[in-house]
Amino acid sequence: MNGYGGNILRVNLTTGGITREATPPELARDYLGGRGFGIYFLLKEVPRGADPLGPENKLIVSPGPLSGMLAAGGGKCDWTCKAPLTGGYASASMGGHFTAELKYAGLDSIILEGVSSKPVYVFIDDKKSELRDAAEYWGQGAVDVEKELKDKFGEEFQIAVIGPAGEKAVSFAHINHDFGRQAGRGGVGAVMGSKNVKAIVVRGTRSVPVADLDAYRKAGMALYKACKEAEGLKEWTSYGTTIVVSWCDEAGALPTRNFSAGSFEDAKTLYGPYMREKIVVTDKGCFGCPCPCGKYSKVKKYNAYAEGPEYETIGLLGSNVGISDIEAVAYANLLCDNLGIDTISAGNVIGWAMECYEKGILTKQDTGGLDLKFGNIDATFKLIEMIAKKEGLGALLADGVKKASQKIGKGSEKFAIQVKGMEQSGYATHNATSMLLAYMTCDVGAHHNRAWAITYDIQVGREKVVPEKVARVIWLQNFRPMFDVLGACRLQWVELGIDRELYIPLLESITGIKRSWEDLEKVGERIWNLTRLYWVRENADFGRAWDMPPARFYTEAPTSGTTKGQITKFEDVNRLLDMYYEQRGWDSNGLPIPETMEKLGIKQEMVA
Amino acid sequence: MRLYVDSKKCSGCNACRVACSLSVFGENNPKKASLVIEPHFPAPGEYIVRVCTQCGECAAVCPTEAIKQDAQGAYYVDFAECNLCEACVPVCPEGVMFVRTELANTAWKCTSCGDCVAVCGTSALWLAEVETETA
Structure with a gap:
C-alpha cells in the first residue's frame, strides 16, 4: 500500500504470540495513520471500563503516511492508550527516529496487548519479531538502557524504552527514545510497564512504496526548499523552542511558582540565547527535520550530558518551581528522562507540593525532611527521584496533582493546575482566554499542542471572549492534530510559516489519494469527536464539569509580572464553553449530539 | 565535483540519506544511502558524517571496471557491470x-548529485570542486 508499511504488528504479551496483519486499506483511507489509527483501535479493541494498568488496556504506536519519507519533519509517531493519569484518552506524540524505522520494518502500528509474566523487550528486525528476556534491564534508567541496547545491536536499531517510573506505574511515566525524545504525557510509559515491556527495539531495511515517484521527489524537494528559504530558519534552529521563553516571560505566560504568576523575575538565565551560549553542544534533529528544535547540552556543573532542555521543561522545572539555574534545569531534565517521568507533569506537581509546603499544608514531616521551598534545587532533584520510585511524598505525587490534591485537601485543590487530571503544560492562562479554552477542551487534558492559541490572544485582545476566538481554537484543534495523524511535525508550519498547501501534492504523490486541507480538517474533526466520545464512554459522569479550568485562573490574579492583577471572569469561562459547545455541535453538557455524529459519519456502535 | 561536510552542523536528521536513496535507487530507503551519519550519544553528543571524496580508490581496484567516472569527474557504479566482489x-x-x-544486487556509492545538499x-x-594537493 503506497505510503504505508502495510502491516499491523499485534504483540500478545500474555501468550507471547506475535502476528502481522495486513493494514486494512479502508483504515488508511478513513483514519490515515498516527493518532487516527490509535483512536480506531482504542475504541474498537479496548473494552469499556478497562483498567488502564490491566491486561485489557492496549498500547498502540503508529507512524503516519509522511513518517520516514522525504517530508520535512516526518519523524513523529503517536502512542495511544487509555490513560492511567486521567482515566480517559491518552495520545502522546514522539519525535526522533523510531517512527521512520517502524515504517521501514513494514509497520503501520504495533499493538501491545495483555501482560507478560516476566520483563521482556520486543525485538523487531524487518519481518522477524520476538519477545526477549529483559531481566537484566529491569530497574535501570531509560537513557542507560538505550545506550546498552544501541551498543548491543548497533546504530541502525531504534529504541523506545521506559525507566523505573514506568515499571512502577507512576501515572505520568513516559517512554523515552533517542536519548531525550519522549512520548511524554498521560502515562503511556506506565501502560508499557504494566505489560512488563521494558523496550521496543526495531530495525527496518525495506523501501516504502509511493504512488508517483517523480511527483513525490518534486513535492518533497519543494517542501525542503521552502523550509531552507524561510526567513526564520536560522534563528529558530539556533534556539528551538527555547526561543519562546523570553516571549512568554514578557507576555505573562511563563508558568511561575505553580502558575501563581506568568513572569519570573529571575528568568533571564533561562532564556534561549543564554542557554545556547552556556550549555548547548549540538542541534539534535528528529527524522527528516530541516529546522531541528532539539538541543543537546553538556551540563558541566553536574558532569552530565542532557537532551534539551526545551521550552516546556524550562517552564515547568525552571520558573514553575522557582529555579533560574539553566544547568539545574537541564540536569533535572536528565533525571526525569532516565527515571522515566514526564517533565511537564513532574514540574507541575512539584510546584504544587512547594506551594503546599510554603503554605504549611505539607510539613517537613510530610516531605521526609526536604525543605521544599520554591527554588530549592537539591530538593527538586530528590523529589523527582522519590516520585519515580514512589517513595515517601513521591508516592502521593506519582498519582498526579489532581489525586494528590484531593487526598491532601485543605484548599490545595484550588491550586492544583490541571484539567481532566492532566497537569497543565507551560502556558499560564490568567488572562489569555483562547489558550485557556484550548486547555479546557484539549482531548487529553491540559496540554498545549492541539491548539497553541496564545499568540491569537495577544493578536486580538487577550481578555476578549468572542466567537472568533472559539472558532480559532476549534480550527486549530481540527487542523493541528492532523500532523499527528500524518506522522509529521507541525513546527515547520507554526514556526517557519511554511505554506501548508505544500503538503497536499506531497501526500497525494505518496498515497495516490488526492486530499485538500478541507478534507483533512474533516478527518481531524471526526477524530476530535471520537476522542470526546471515548471520554464519555469511559466516565459515566463525563460532561461540562470536566472541562472546567484550574480555579486559580478565575480566582487569583498574579501579584507580580505582566499579568499582575489580571484574571479571567468565571462567567467568561462559562461563556467560552457555551460558545464552544455550540460551534462544535455538542449539547450544553459538552456531549456530541446525534446530528453532529451523523454529519461526521460516527455510528453509535463505534463508540458504545 | 565532490561532497563536503561540516559534521559540527549536522543534527542527525537523515533527510540527506532519504534524498540519496531516492537519487541512487529511486527508492525511499535511507539504508541504501551513500553517506553515513554516526551519532555519538549520550556522550560526547555529536554526529560524525562520512562522505565520498571521489578519490577513485574504489574504481582503481574494481576488477570489472564497473566504477566509472562521469563528465564532472564523479565516480559512479554501473549497476549492470558490478559482480558484487x-x-x-x-x-x-x-x-x-x-x-x-x-x-541491493549491486555495489553503490555517492555520485555527487547534490540532492542531499538540497x-x-x-x-x-555542500558540493565543490575536488581540492587537489599541491606539492
Whole structure:
C-alpha cells in the first residue's frame, strides 16, 4: 500500500504470540495513520471500563503516511492508550527516529496487548519479531538502557524504552527514545510497564512504496526548499523552542511558582540565547527535520550530558518551581528522562507540593525532611527521584496533582493546575482566554499542542471572549492534530510559516489519494469527536464539569509580572464553553449530539 | 565535483540519506544511502558524517571496471557491470562504499548529485570542486 508499511504488528504479551496483519486499506483511507489509527483501535479493541494498568488496556504506536519519507519533519509517531493519569484518552506524540524505522520494518502500528509474566523487550528486525528476556534491564534508567541496547545491536536499531517510573506505574511515566525524545504525557510509559515491556527495539531495511515517484521527489524537494528559504530558519534552529521563553516571560505566560504568576523575575538565565551560549553542544534533529528544535547540552556543573532542555521543561522545572539555574534545569531534565517521568507533569506537581509546603499544608514531616521551598534545587532533584520510585511524598505525587490534591485537601485543590487530571503544560492562562479554552477542551487534558492559541490572544485582545476566538481554537484543534495523524511535525508550519498547501501534492504523490486541507480538517474533526466520545464512554459522569479550568485562573490574579492583577471572569469561562459547545455541535453538557455524529459519519456502535 | 561536510552542523536528521536513496535507487530507503551519519550519544553528543571524496580508490581496484567516472569527474557504479566482489569496500578510506546484498544486487556509492545538499536544513553539506594537493 503506497505510503504505508502495510502491516499491523499485534504483540500478545500474555501468550507471547506475535502476528502481522495486513493494514486494512479502508483504515488508511478513513483514519490515515498516527493518532487516527490509535483512536480506531482504542475504541474498537479496548473494552469499556478497562483498567488502564490491566491486561485489557492496549498500547498502540503508529507512524503516519509522511513518517520516514522525504517530508520535512516526518519523524513523529503517536502512542495511544487509555490513560492511567486521567482515566480517559491518552495520545502522546514522539519525535526522533523510531517512527521512520517502524515504517521501514513494514509497520503501520504495533499493538501491545495483555501482560507478560516476566520483563521482556520486543525485538523487531524487518519481518522477524520476538519477545526477549529483559531481566537484566529491569530497574535501570531509560537513557542507560538505550545506550546498552544501541551498543548491543548497533546504530541502525531504534529504541523506545521506559525507566523505573514506568515499571512502577507512576501515572505520568513516559517512554523515552533517542536519548531525550519522549512520548511524554498521560502515562503511556506506565501502560508499557504494566505489560512488563521494558523496550521496543526495531530495525527496518525495506523501501516504502509511493504512488508517483517523480511527483513525490518534486513535492518533497519543494517542501525542503521552502523550509531552507524561510526567513526564520536560522534563528529558530539556533534556539528551538527555547526561543519562546523570553516571549512568554514578557507576555505573562511563563508558568511561575505553580502558575501563581506568568513572569519570573529571575528568568533571564533561562532564556534561549543564554542557554545556547552556556550549555548547548549540538542541534539534535528528529527524522527528516530541516529546522531541528532539539538541543543537546553538556551540563558541566553536574558532569552530565542532557537532551534539551526545551521550552516546556524550562517552564515547568525552571520558573514553575522557582529555579533560574539553566544547568539545574537541564540536569533535572536528565533525571526525569532516565527515571522515566514526564517533565511537564513532574514540574507541575512539584510546584504544587512547594506551594503546599510554603503554605504549611505539607510539613517537613510530610516531605521526609526536604525543605521544599520554591527554588530549592537539591530538593527538586530528590523529589523527582522519590516520585519515580514512589517513595515517601513521591508516592502521593506519582498519582498526579489532581489525586494528590484531593487526598491532601485543605484548599490545595484550588491550586492544583490541571484539567481532566492532566497537569497543565507551560502556558499560564490568567488572562489569555483562547489558550485557556484550548486547555479546557484539549482531548487529553491540559496540554498545549492541539491548539497553541496564545499568540491569537495577544493578536486580538487577550481578555476578549468572542466567537472568533472559539472558532480559532476549534480550527486549530481540527487542523493541528492532523500532523499527528500524518506522522509529521507541525513546527515547520507554526514556526517557519511554511505554506501548508505544500503538503497536499506531497501526500497525494505518496498515497495516490488526492486530499485538500478541507478534507483533512474533516478527518481531524471526526477524530476530535471520537476522542470526546471515548471520554464519555469511559466516565459515566463525563460532561461540562470536566472541562472546567484550574480555579486559580478565575480566582487569583498574579501579584507580580505582566499579568499582575489580571484574571479571567468565571462567567467568561462559562461563556467560552457555551460558545464552544455550540460551534462544535455538542449539547450544553459538552456531549456530541446525534446530528453532529451523523454529519461526521460516527455510528453509535463505534463508540458504545 | 565532490561532497563536503561540516559534521559540527549536522543534527542527525537523515533527510540527506532519504534524498540519496531516492537519487541512487529511486527508492525511499535511507539504508541504501551513500553517506553515513554516526551519532555519538549520550556522550560526547555529536554526529560524525562520512562522505565520498571521489578519490577513485574504489574504481582503481574494481576488477570489472564497473566504477566509472562521469563528465564532472564523479565516480559512479554501473549497476549492470558490478559482480558484487566487494573489492571496493575495504579500500574506501571513508567507509562509504557499500555492498549489502540483502538490500541491493549491486555495489553503490555517492555520485555527487547534490540532492542531499538540497534537503540539508543546517547547511552541513555542500558540493565543490575536488581540492587537489599541491606539492
